[in-house]
Amino acid sequence: MSLHADIDASKLPDFSYEFRSPLWWGIVGLMTVEGTVVATLIASFFYLQGNHAAWPPAGTSPPELLLPTLSTVVLLASMVPVYLTDKAFKRGDPKPLAWMPLVSIALALVFLGIKAYEYASHVDFRWDTHAYGSIVWLMIGFHSAHVIAVILKTLVILYLARRRYFTPEKRIAVTVNGLYWYFVAAAWIPLYLTIYLGSRIWS
Amino acid sequence: MTDLASIHHDEETQQLERTWSSPPGFFAWFTHVNQTNIGMRFIVTGFVFFILGVILALLMRLQLAVPDNDFMDPETYNQVFSMHGITMMFLFAIPVMEGFAVYIIPLMLGTRDMTFPRLNAFGYYIYLIAGVMMYAALLLKIAPDAGWFSYPPLAGAGFSPGLGLDFYTTVITFMEISALVAAIEIIATIFKCKVPGMSLNRMPIFVWAMLVMSFMIVFALPPLVIASLMLALDRMAGMHFFTAASGDPILWQHLFWFFGHPEVYIIFIPALGMISSIIITFTQRPIFGYIPIVLSIVAIGFIGFGLWVHHMFTAGLPQLGSNFFTASSAMIAIPSGVQIFCWIATLWGSKPKLDTPLLHVLGFFLIFIIGGLSGVMVASVPFDMQAHDTYFVVAHFHYVLIGGAVFPLLGGLYYWYPKFTGRMMNERLGKIGFWVTFAGFNLTFFPMHKLGLDGMPRRVYTYLDGLGWNEANLFISISSAVLALGFLLTLANALISLKRGKTAGDNPWNADTLEWATSSPPPSYNFRHIRIVDSRYPLWSGTGGLEQNPVVTGIRSDRREILLTSILESHPEARQPLPGPSPWPFWLAIATALTFAGLMVHMAIPLLGFLLCFIAITGWIWPKQLGAAK
Numbered sequence: 001m002s003l004h005a006d007i008d009a010s011k012l013p014d015f016s017y018e019f020r021s022p023l024w025w026g027i028v029g030l031m032t033v034e035g036t037v038v039a040t041l042i043a044s045f046f047y048l049q050g051n052h053a054a055w056p057p058a059g060t061s062p063p064e065l066l067l068p069t070l071s072t073v074v075l076l077a078s079m080v081p082v083y084l085t086d087k088a089f090k091r092g093d094p095k096p097l098a099w100m101p102l103v104s105i106a107l108a109l110v111f112l113g114i115k116a117y118e119y120a121s122h123v124d125f126r127w128d129t130h131a132y133g134s135i136v137w138l139m140i141g142f143h144s145a146h147v148i149a150v151i152l153k154t155l156v157i158l159y160l161a162r163r164r165y166f167t168p169e170k171r172i173a174v175t176v177n178g179l180y181w182y183f184v185a186a187a188w189i190p191l192y193l194t195i196y197l198g199s200r201i202w203s
Numbered sequence: 204m205t206d207l208a209s210i211h212h213d214e215e216t217q218q219l220e221r222t223w224s225s226p227p228g229f230f231a232w233f234t235h236v237n238q239t240n241i242g243m244r245f246i247v248t249g250f251v252f253f254i255l256g257v258i259l260a261l262l263m264r265l266q267l268a269v270p271d272n273d274f275m276d277p278e279t280y281n282q283v284f285s286m287h288g289i290t291m292m293f294l295f296a297i298p299v300m301e302g303f304a305v306y307i308i309p310l311m312l313g314t315r316d317m318t319f320p321r322l323n324a325f326g327y328y329i330y331l332i333a334g335v336m337m338y339a340a341l342l343l344k345i346a347p348d349a350g351w352f353s354y355p356p357l358a359g360a361g362f363s364p365g366l367g368l369d370f371y372t373t374v375i376t377f378m379e380i381s382a383l384v385a386a387i388e389i390i391a392t393i394f395k396c397k398v399p400g401m402s403l404n405r406m407p408i409f410v411w412a413m414l415v416m417s418f419m420i421v422f423a424l425p426p427l428v429i430a431s432l433m434l435a436l437d438r439m440a441g442m443h444f445f446t447a448a449s450g451d452p453i454l455w456q457h458l459f460w461f462f463g464h465p466e467v468y469i470i471f472i473p474a475l476g477m478i479s480s481i482i483i484t485f486t487q488r489p490i491f492g493y494i495p496i497v498l499s500i501v502a503i504g505f506i507g508f509g510l511w512v513h514h515m516f517t518a519g520l521p522q523l524g525s526n527f528f529t530a531s532s533a534m535i536a537i538p539s540g541v542q543i544f545c546w547i548a549t550l551w552g553s554k555p556k557l558d559t560p561l562l563h564v565l566g567f568f569l570i571f572i573i574g575g576l577s578g579v580m581v582a583s584v585p586f587d588m589q590a591h592d593t594y595f596v597v598a599h600f601h602y603v604l605i606g607g608a609v610f611p612l613l614g615g616l617y618y619w620y621p622k623f624t625g626r627m628m629n630e631r632l633g634k635i636g637f638w639v640t641f642a643g644f645n646l647t648f649f650p651m652h653k654l655g656l657d658g659m660p661r662r663v664y665t666y667l668d669g670l671g672w673n674e675a676n677l678f679i680s681i682s683s684a685v686l687a688l689g690f691l692l693t694l695a696n697a698l699i700s701l702k703r704g705k706t707a708g709d710n711p712w713n714a715d716t717l718e719w720a721t722s723s724p725p726p727s728y729n730f731r732h733i734r735i736v737d738s739r740y741p742l743w744s745g746t747g748g749l750e751q752n753p754v755v756t757g758i759r760s761d762r763r764e765i766l767l768t769s770i771l772e773s774h775p776e777a778r779q780p781l782p783g784p785s786p787w788p789f790w791l792a793i794a795t796a797l798t799f800a801g802l803m804v805h806m807a808i809p810l811l812g813f814l815l816c817f818i819a820i821t822g823w824i825w826p827k828q829l830g831a832a833k
Contacts (some may be wrong), residue, residue, distance in 0.1 A: 007399055008767055010757030016767055016777040022318035022391045029421060030389030036425035044433075044454060051451050069306055101614055128441035138442075145813070152817050156824070165826055173824075176820065183811070199739040 006024045015170045027176040031176045034146070038187050041139050042194050048131045055199060061123045062200050067122060074191050075147075079108035079185050082178045092168045097161045101154050103180065108151050115144060132199075137193050143184075149185045153177055184185035210756050219760045219776035223315070223727035234326075234784035236320035237727055238380060241327050242306025243623065248327075249299030252334055254694070256290035257687055259283050268680035271667040282367065283347035286341050288351025292466065293332045293378060293537035296329040297610060299421075301326075301385045303615060304413040306623070308389060310718035311407050312734070313398035315729045315765050318391045319384075320781055321788045321823060328792030329747040332376035336800065340370045347371035350662065352459050353434070355452045360438040362547070369803045373434035376823035377799040379424045386420035391411055396772045398717070399755060400736040406482075407739075408490065410760060412476025413499050414814075415504040419465050419472070422508065430455060432826055435802055444570065453518055460511035467659045470604065474502060474611035475542060478564050481611075481618050484545050484714040485561040486553035489740060492545035499538035499545075506535045518588045525584050532582035543568070558712075563614030563779035566641045570606030574599060577652065592662075595655025601648045602770035608666035613640070613693055620697065621711050625723040626704030632696045640689025650675050711812055717739035733758060787823035794819050 018024055050053040056062060083102040088096040119140060127137035157177045160166065166174055225235040235241065262283055266275045275283065303418050309317055317323055339348045347367045349358040358368050397406065433444040434455065443449040483490050490496065510526040512520060546568075555561055577599040581587045590596055620628050654675045659666065666672055710719035720742055721730050732754040738744040741752070755775070758764050763781040768774055794815035801808025 007752035007755040007773060008757045009733075009755050010759075011779055012757075012766075012775060014759075014764070014779050014780060015777045017600060020395075020767065020769075020776050022395045022767070022779065024392040025394055026387055027321075029390060032421050035381055035386070036422055037429050038460065040429045044429075047454050047457070048451060052449075055772070057449070127436075130444065131443045131446075131451070132449075134433075134436070134442035134444050134450065138436065138444075146782075149817075151650050153820075156821055160675075160826070165246045202817065 012119060013169070014170070017169070017172050021172045021175075023172050023176055024179075027179050031180070034183070035187065037142070038190060039140065041135070042190060045135045045194050045198065047140070051131070055086065056125070057130050060129070063196050064122060065196060066191070067118045068192060068196050070190060071118070072109045074107050074114070074186075075111040075185050075188055078104045078111070079182055082181045086178045089166070089168060089171055093165075094161070094168075097166070097174065098158075100157045101161075102157075103109055105151050106156055108147050110146055115140065115162060124196075132179060136195055136199075138151060139195060143188055143191055150177075150181055156183065176190055176199045205709025212733070212753070215760050216391040219728045219731070220726065220762055222763055225727065231784070234774050234786045235791040236307055236316075236324045236782070236784055236788070237311050238317045238320065238323060239725055239727070239729070241320075241323045242302050242304075243709055244327050245298050245330070246623075247593075247799070248331060248334070249295050249693075251300070251304055252290050253435075255338065256295055257285040257690060259290065261683060261687055263287065264683040266664065267405075267666075267676050269677065270666050270670075270673055272665050275664065277347065277664040279344070282341060282344065282663075283663055285347050285350050285353075285371075285758065286337065289337060291812055292351055292470075293375065293603075294330075296470040296604070297382050297466075299612065300470060300608075301389075303380065303473065303477070303612075303619070304389050304416070306387065307619065307718055308392060308410055308413055309396065310622075310721065310725060310729060311410055311716050312393065312396050312401065312625045313585060313717040313734050314392075314396040314631075315722075315733075316781055318389055318395060318542075318765075318779070318781075319388050320763075321327060321785055322384050324785075325788035325792055326384045328789050329378060329381040329384075329795060332792055332796045333374050333381070335624065335804055336796070337370060340367065343748050345370065352463065353436065355437070355455050355461075356436060356447055357607075357802075359446060363438075366803065369435070371439060372431045372798045373437065376428055376435060377433040378794055379428045382420050383424055383428075386417035386424075389417040392419070394770045395779075396765070396766050398734055398736055399768055399773055399775050401768075402550065402772045403770070404494075405736065407476075407492070408477035408479035408496055408500075409473075409716070412472050412479070412500055416469050416472045419469050419504050419507060423462045423465035423469065423628065426458045430458035432571040433458075439710050439802055440806070452794065453515075453520075456515050456518060457511070460514045461508075463515065464511040465507045468503055470608045472503060472613075473607045473705050474567075475500060475503075477611045477615040478546065478567065479616070480714075480716065481550050481560045481564050483740075484618070484712045485555045485558065486549055487713065488549065488553055489544065491548035492541075493739065495541050496545050499541045502538040503535060504527040506531060506538070510535065513582055513587070516584050517591045523586075529582055529584060533579065536579065540577065543572075553563065557619075558628060559628070559637055560614040560618035562637045563617065564633065564639065567606055567610040567614070570602055570610060570641075573649075574602030574606050578603060578693055590655055592660055593655035594651040594659045594661060596653060596659055598648050598651035601651075605644060605648075613637075616693070618695070618712070620700070621704075621707030621720075622723050622725070624701055624704070624738050625707055627707050627711060628696050628700040628704060632692060632699075633765050635698060636689055636692035638689075639685060639692055639808065641804075643682055643686030643689045647679055647686050650682075654679070675701045695818050710742065715743045719743055729762075732756075785823065787819055791816060791819035791823060 026103040081103040085096045125133040127133050205249025225237055266272050345366045349363055353371055435820045436442040437444050445452050509531040513532045516525055581590055617628050617633055637766055659672050707723050709722055735753045763783055764778050767777045767779050794812055798809045801812050
């Protein structure tokens with residue numbers, strides 16, 4: 001037998017980050033799946049619109065723009081601390097990771113608060129009023145559930161970070177959590193455009 | 204370069220065994236994560252559901268054997284034919300193909316496990332829970348009864364009160380998570396875990412096929428998930444996605460078939476990969492046209508998304524749109540044809556060994572070509588208008604699905620069985636089983652073409668005497684028993700060979716890919732040495748075969764660890780520690796099922812489920828030693 005060793009893997013690192021890591025591909029896969037869900041929701045919105053002479057249907061006023069636009073700005077702003085944390089941690093500075101996610105979480109909670117207020121008292125339709133109500137409530141529900149999920153996930157990361165679980169090399173969990181945060185915030189943009197502008201352009 | 208003595212220690216082999224072994228015992232069964240364990244569970248469970256689906260089909264044929272039969276009442280018949288479709292598409296075809304992928308791909312790539320072993324286990328439990336729930340509903344006579352595609356308004360709250368459709372909508376919604384996580388896992392594993400030297404252009408065609416299947420799952424299944432969730436909300440929360448009042452029933456058809464047509468290719472493409480593997484091995488020569496075959500598979504993956512409206516030609520859509528889908532339906536014949544010609548060129552003059560796996564591939568050729576021809580017929584709108592919802596369509600898609608997927612799958616079973624079990628299946632019984640299945644299949648489904656052209660509609664629980672359908676139906680019912688006998692022979696063969704089959708050895712077929720480079724069945728760590736490959740046919744290159752290859756050393760054996768390589772060129776990049784056995788995937792599957800199925804009972808249960816899912820995920824990812832990495 002002439003089995004022989006050509007590569008000695010013990011010299012390779014036992015960690016990896018960004019696109020070298022399987023976890024990065026895993027989270028990209030998850031975002032692709034959920035992005036397809038968002039696309040399906042938006043396609044359904046405009047498909048249902050095609051069936052109606054007026055959209056939103058007669059008797060329902062088009063949504064107001066001020067509150068949702070404000071909340072969108074808040075949600076987009078929540079990406080900034082995520083970015084700064086990630087950048088600092090890559091440089092080897094672990095301090096922002098211990099507190100900056102709290103800023104993101106606070107902003108996301110403000111977003112959820114505005115959404116709850118808006119849909120509790122500022123819209124004159126329910127999910128079972130008509131097709132428009134159904135698709136809008138489903139979009140809002142789908143997205144809000146994701147915001148809650150990413151907040152919970154970030155809390156776990158924050159706790160582990162404070163127990164010094166991560167190092168600048170072993171940071172893939174921080175990276176993918178950040179990526180998912182970007183995704184949840186960015187997925188809101190097409191949903192916002194669809195619900196708030198899409199309802200107005202052809203109404 | 205180091206010689207063998209310094210890299211091969213028996214002590215290390217034992218350590219690998221300890222590190223990678225799955226804990227014994229009933230409760231520990233729920234913690235297993237090794238890809239060979241989970242892959243085998245998918246395959247066995249898939250075939251169990253196949254048997255159940257066949258039994259339902261036989262019950263239908265019993266009912267339809269004679270006119271005005273009262274063996275089953277209409278309500279039961281509706282549940283039986285709906286569950287037959289749901290079983291074959293959702294509980295058999297996708298999971299069993301994934302099972303083969305999960306079991307074989309890491310072996311073909313030469314690695315020790317998949318990238319997310321716990322996710323694998325989670326996907327399996329989701330699937331198992333979903334299947335058990337559907338069959339529990341059938342036993343309680345509250346199974347869905349509006350067909351496997353459950354068109355509203357029939358499937359809406361108004362026309363289908365009761366729990367049947369609620370089971371369908373909630374179970375389908377969460378069951379697809381199983382296929383989605385498996386797909387993501389397969390993609391990540393193929394990208395990152397090929398052995399050094401296995402660049403993309405040296406990857407086995409089977410792996411390419413599974414890669415394309417996985418990408419199709421990623422884009423095709425989310426619309427189904429969201430559509431079945433919408434239908435659930437329509438039924439349970441009074442929403443209006445598909446109601447005639449404000450929503451649109453046709454939207455369901457679009458969303459469903461945007462999934463449903465790619466689904467056909469999700470089943471068919473892995474079968475193409477199996478066929479290529481079998482043809483390469485049994486002709487003992489490199490495949491003719493590796494690149495055209497790979498490109499064809501990728502092309503089918505794309506075109507498969509542009510066909511869905513041909514299921515809706517009679518729904519009253521604009522003519523121009525229908526024409527587009529007629530054209531794309533015909534277009535998919537091109538990449539399919541390219542592959543068939545490449546296979547024929549490989550077989551040409553090769554004096555192939557006509558063993559059972561190859562017989563199934565040849566059976567596939569004939570049956571699938573007939574199914575393809577009737578497919579070209581129904582792809583044209585005027586003909587489809589005539590044949591729609593008749594037994595012609597039933598004949599067509601059974602030719603495509605059984606011919607295109609089940610025959611290659613059975614061929615694949617005969618082919619990889621020695622790897623799974625260490626024993627060969629009986630060749631004589633295999634050949635008899637093939638011919639009985641092949642004859643039974645054609646005798647069952649070919650007459651359905653005529654029955655359809657004579658006007659017999661699908662999904663009717665009985666028919667009147669004197670319509671001229673009696674003889675054909677009786678003939679089909681008798682033939683279906685022959686077909687079932689064929690399947691039974693294969694099943695018996697598989698069971699008997701488990702104990703009494705000939706010992707297989709590592710590589711009984713003299714095949715070319717890496718799964719044959721380890722013992723049969725593979726050890727828990729798959730490979731003692733991680734190899735380095737230098738060709739598309741690693742076990743055929745060089746002179747000495749198995750022993751002549753350079754290997755990778757330095758991967759730890761005291762913990763579960765795999766080698767990561769770059770996507771295109773497969774350069775070694777890092778070592779990746781993997782998580783071991785854990786009960787959390789099982790608990791997360793329970794929590795997920797509760798979240799969705801809870802909708803049936805009360806709107807608050809999903810909220811509880813959401814919380815339980817969070818707890819389970821946290822338990823799952825929680826590090827063993829916190830603070831150890833200071």
